[in-house]
Amino acid sequence: VSGTEHDLTPDMIYRYSRQLLLPSFGVKGQSRLLKSSVLVVGAGGLGSPALLYLAACGVGQVGIVDNDVVELNNMHRQVIHTEAYIGRSKVESAAAACRAINSSLEVIEHREALRTSNALEILSKYDIVVDATDNAPSRYMINDCCVVLGKPLVSGAALGLEGQLTVYNYNGGPCYRCLFPTPPPTTACQRCADSGVLGVVPGVIGCLQALEGIKIASSVGEPLSGRMLLFDSLSARIRIVKIRGRCLQCEVCGENSSFSRQNFKDFDYEKFTQSPMSTSAPVKLNL
Amino acid sequence: VSGTEHDLTPDMIYRYSRQLLLPSFGVKGQSRLLKSSVLVVGAGGLGSPALLYLAACGVGQVGIVDNDVVELNNMHRQVIHTEAYIGRSKVESAAAACRAINSSLEVIEHREALRTSNALEILSKYDIVVDATDNAPSRYMINDCCVVLGKPLVSGAALGLEGQLTVYNYNGGPCYRCLFPTPPPTTACQRCADSGVLGVVPGVIGCLQALEGIKIASSVGEPLSGRMLLFDSLSARIRIVKIRGRCLQCEVCGENSSFSRQNFKDFDYEKFTQSPMSTSAPVKLNL
Amino acid sequence: MHLTLEFGGGLELLCDAVKIHDVHVEPPVGSEKMTMRDLLLWVQKNLIKERPEMFIKGDTVRPGVLVLVNDCDWELSGQLDTTLEEKDVVVFISTLHGG
Amino acid sequence: MHLTLEFGGGLELLCDAVKIHDVHVEPPVGSEKMTMRDLLLWVQKNLIKERPEMFIKGDTVRPGVLVLVNDCDWELSGQLDTTLEEKDVVVFISTLHGG
Ligand SMILES: [Zn+2]
Ligand SMILES: [Zn+2]
Numbered sequence: 174v175s176g177t178e179h180d181l182t183p184d185m186i187y188r189y190s191r192q193l194l195l196p197s198f199g200v201k202g203q204s205r206l207l208k209s210s211v212l213v214v215g216a217g218g219l220g221s222p223a224l225l226y227l228a229a230c231g232v233g234q235v236g237i238v239d240n241d242v243v244e245l246n247n248m249h250r251q252v253i254h255t256e257a258y259i260g261r262s263k264v265e266s267a268a269a270a271c272r273a274i275n276s277s278l279e280v281i282e283h284r285e286a287l288r289t290s291n292a293l294e295i296l297s298k299y300d301i302v303v304d305a306t307d308n309a310p311s312r313y314m315i316n317d318c319c320v321v322l323g324k325p326l327v328s329g330a331a332l333g334l335e336g337q338l339t340v341y342n343y344n345g346g347p348c349y350r351c352l353f354p355t356p357p358p359t360t361a362c363q364r365c366a367d368s369g370v371l372g373v374v375p376g377v378i379g380c381l382q383a384l385e386g387i388k389i390a391s392s393v394g395e396p397l398s399g400r401m402l403l404f405d406s407l408s409a410r411i412r413i414v415k416i417r418g419r420c421l422q423c424e425v426c427g428e429n430s431s432f433s434r435q436n437f438k439d440f441d442y443e444k445f446t447q448s449p450m451s452t453s454a455p456v457k458l459n460l
Numbered sequence: 461v462s463g464t465e466h467d468l469t470p471d472m473i474y475r476y477s478r479q480l481l482l483p484s485f486g487v488k489g490q491s492r493l494l495k496s497s498v499l500v501v502g503a504g505g506l507g508s509p510a511l512l513y514l515a516a517c518g519v520g521q522v523g524i525v526d527n528d529v530v531e532l533n534n535m536h537r538q539v540i541h542t543e544a545y546i547g548r549s550k551v552e553s554a555a556a557a558c559r560a561i562n563s564s565l566e567v568i569e570h571r572e573a574l575r576t577s578n579a580l581e582i583l584s585k586y587d588i589v590v591d592a593t594d595n596a597p598s599r600y601m602i603n604d605c606c607v608v609l610g611k612p613l614v615s616g617a618a619l620g621l622e623g624q625l626t627v628y629n630y631n632g633g634p635c636y637r638c639l640f641p642t643p644p645p646t647t648a649c650q651r652c653a654d655s656g657v658l659g660v661v662p663g664v665i666g667c668l669q670a671l672e673g674i675k676i677a678s679s680v681g682e683p684l685s686g687r688m689l690l691f692d693s694l695s696a697r698i699r700i701v702k703i704r705g706r707c708l709q710c711e712v713c714g715e716n717s718s719f720s721r722q723n724f725k726d727f728d729y730e731k732f733t734q735s736p737m738s739t740s741a742p743v744k745l746n747l
Numbered sequence: 748m749h750l751t752l753e754f755g756g757g758l759e760l761l762c763d764a765v766k767i768h769d770v771h772v773e774p775p776v777g778s779e780k781m782t783m784r785d786l787l788l789w790v791q792k793n794l795i796k797e798r799p800e801m802f803i804k805g806d807t808v809r810p811g812v813l814v815l816v817n818d819c820d821w822e823l824s825g826q827l828d829t830t831l832e833e834k835d836v837v838v839f840i841s842t843l844h845g846g
Numbered sequence: 847m848h849l850t851l852e853f854g855g856g857l858e859l860l861c862d863a864v865k866i867h868d869v870h871v872e873p874p875v876g877s878e879k880m881t882m883r884d885l886l887l888w889v890q891k892n893l894i895k896e897r898p899e900m901f902i903k904g905d906t907v908r909p910g911v912l913v914l915v916n917d918c919d920w921e922l923s924g925q926l927d928t929t930l931e932e933k934d935v936v937v938f939i940s941t942l943h944g945g
C-alpha cells in the first residue's frame with residue numbers, strides 16, 4: 174500500500190490494518206467507513222452482533238435506540254449483554270460493550286422507544302438505518318421514516334429456525350411497503366417471545382446486517398437491494414432470491430405518493446398493523 | 461409445553477425459554493445441548509462469534525485452545541476481546557467473556573498451542589471440535605486428530621472477502637484429507653495477517669460454525685456434512701454445494717488406513733504443508 | 748407436471764410441518780397450460796390442512812406471503828398469470844418480524 | 847457451447863481479478879463432446895493471465911482447488927472425464943485457511 178492521501182491516524186492504521194490490506198476495500202473503503210454513521214434500532218438478538226461488528230470495523234458513529242432492559246431470557250441470543258447488566262437499559266449495556274471493543278468509536282445512546290414523534294429527528298442524524306426490531310408496526314414505521322428521509326434501510330428478521338435479510342430504499346430499489354403494502358393478519362405476526370428462536374439464527378442475520386451496512390457505508394460491493402436472503406438453519410439452506418423493484422403505486426415511495434413528514438407523524442402504526450410495538454408479557458412455560 | 465421428564469433447573473428454564481418454545485428443538489434439544497461439550501481451537505476471528513453463541517445457547521462445557529495474546533490489530537474482527545485485554549492471553553479474555561454472558565456454563569481454558577504432543581489428550585475430552593484456526597498445518601493436524609478419536613469437526617475459514625464452511629468426519633462423511641489429500645503450495649496458504657480480511661466475514665462464518673455445533677450436539681437438523689457453504693461477501697452470494705463422500709483410499713480415514721495415535725504423534729504437519737503453525741511477523745503497511 | 752413446492756416462515760405449519768413437497772399437478776381440464784392461479788387452488792385443496800385463511804385471502808395469497816417461482820418474485824413473472832413449466836420450484840414464504 | 851466459469855478463494859487474481867466469466871467454448875476438432883479435461887486446457891490458454899502453477903499441476907488442477915460442476919464436486923461426475931453440457935456452471939475455488 175503506497176502513501177496516498179488519507180485521514181487515518183497511526184493508531185487507526187494499526188487497528189484496521191487487516192482491512193487496509195484488502196485491495197478492494199483498502200484505505201478508500203476504510204476512510205469512507207470512518208466518516209459514516211449507522212443507527213441500529215433494537216439492541217436485541219439482531220442488534221447484538223450487528224452492533225459488535227459495526228463498532229469493531231471502524232464505522233465513525235453508531236447510534237442505538239431501544240427502550241428495553243436486559244433480561245435473563247434474552248441472554249441465549251443477545252450476546253452483547255452480560256449478566257451484570259440484567260435489569261439495566263439495553264442501550265446502556267450495548268453502548269458500554271461497543272466502547273470496550275473500540276474506544277475510538279463515537280456511540281450515541283437513545284434510551285427511548287422509537288415512535289412517530291421522535292423517529293424523524295433521530296433517524297435524520299444517521300446515514301444508514303439497521304432495522305433490528307421484533308414487531309410489524311415498528312418495521313412499517315422505520316421503513317416509512319427512511320423513505321421520507323431518503324435513508325437506506327438494512328432490514329433483518331429472525332424467528333424460530335429461520336431468518337430473512339434485505340436492503341430497502343437503496344438506490345431506487347423497493348421499500349418495505351412495495352413488498353408488503355397490506356399488513357399481514359395479526360396471527361401471522363409472531364414474536365420471538367411467543368414462538369421462540371434458536372439463539373444463533375439472529376446471530377447469523379445480525380452479522381449479515383452489519384456486512385450490508387459496511388458495504389453501503391464504504392461503497393464497496395453490491396448491497397442486497399432487489400434481492401432477499403432466506404435462511405433455513407435446520408437444513409443449512411440459504412437462498413438468495415430476486416424480488417420486485419420499486420412499485421410505482423407504492424403509497425409511501427411511489428411516483429405519485431404525497432406521504433410527507435406530517436403524514437408520517439400522524440400515522441398510527443399500531444392501528445394499521447393491529448399489533449403493539451412494545452413487548453407483551455411472555456408466554457408461560459409449564460415444564 | 462407439558463410436564464415431561466428433564467434435568468432443567470428453573471433458572472435454565474427461564475434463561476433458555478425462547479429455545480424451549482421451539483417445537484423442533486424444545487426440552488429434548490436443550491437437554492442434549494446442556495450435556496454436550498465443544499472445543500473451539502482458536503479464539504480469533506472465527507472463534508469469537510462461535511464461542512459467544514456456543515456459550516450463550518447452553519452448551520454444557522466449552523473448551524478454548526489458543527496460545528496468542530490479544531493485539532489491537534485483531535480487534536476489528538475478534539469481537540469477543542475488549543481493549544482492556546490487549547497484551548493478555550486470548551484464552552483468558554475469551555473465557556471471561558463467556559462466563560460474563562453465562563455463569564452456568566463450564567469454561568475450560570487451554571492456554572497453549574495445540575500440537576501433536578497435546579492434541580489427543582485435549583480433544584479426547586470433548587464431543588465436538590470447532591476448527592477456528594488460521595493456518596494449513598493446524599487444519600490437517602486437527603482433522604487427523606478428530607479422525608483418530610472419532611470426533612465430528614466443524615471447519616470454518618475466512619480470508620479477504622470470502623468464507624467457507626463444512627462439517628468433517630461426521631456420520632460416515634468425508635474428512636479434510638478426503639477433499640485435500642495433498643497440501644496446497646505454500647504460496648496458496650495465505651493468512652489474514654498477510655492478505656487481510658473484512659472483519660465481519662469471519663463473523664458470519666463463526667456464527668454458522670456455532671450453529672453446526674449446536675445442531676450436532678442437540679441432534680436437531682441436518683449438519684453440513686458432504687456439503688460445503690461458499691460465502692462471497694461483496695456480491696452477497698452464498699452457494700451450498702455437494703462435495704464428495706468419504707474416500708475409501710484416504711490416508712487417514714480410508715478403509716485400509718492404519719493411521720494410529722502413534723502415527724499422529726509422530727507426524728510433522730509443518731513439514732507436510734511446508735508452512736508454520738505459529739503466526740509470523742505481520743506485513744508492514746506503509747501509508 | 749412435476750413441481751417442487753416449498754413452504755417457509757411458518758407456512759409449513761399449515762401443511763403438517765413439511766417444508767418441501769414434490770408433487771405432480773395437471774392443468775385444469777380443457778386448458779393446455781398451468782398457471783399460478785391454478786396452482787393456488789390445487790395447493791389449497793391438496794396441501795393446506797388447517798387455517799386456510801393463513802394462506803389464501805380472496806383469490807390470491809394473504810398479505811405478508813412472498814411467492815417465488817424459480818427463486819424469482821412472482822410479481823416479476825405475472826403473479827397469478829405466471830405460467831408454470833415442468834420442474835419449476837415454487838416457494839411460499841411468510842415474512843418474519845422477530846429479532 | 848455457452849458456459850459460466852467462476853473463480854474464487856483467490857483464483858480470480860489469476861484472471862484479472864474477474865470472478866465470473868461467461869464464455870463460448872467449442873469441443874476439440876474431431877470430438878463431439880467437451881470434457882473437463884478440454885476445459886482446463888482452454889482456461890489455461892484463454893483466461894489465466896499469470897502464475898499458471900497456481901491453477902494447474904500436471905494435467906489437473908493444483909492441490910487445494912475444488913472444482914464444482916453445477917454446484918457438485920467434480921469427483922462425483924468423473925473429474926477430468928466429466929462431460930460438459932450447454933449452460934453448465936463450473937466453479938474453481940481455492941480452499942481458504944484463514945480465520
Ligand atoms: Zn415503496
Ligand atoms: Zn478422509
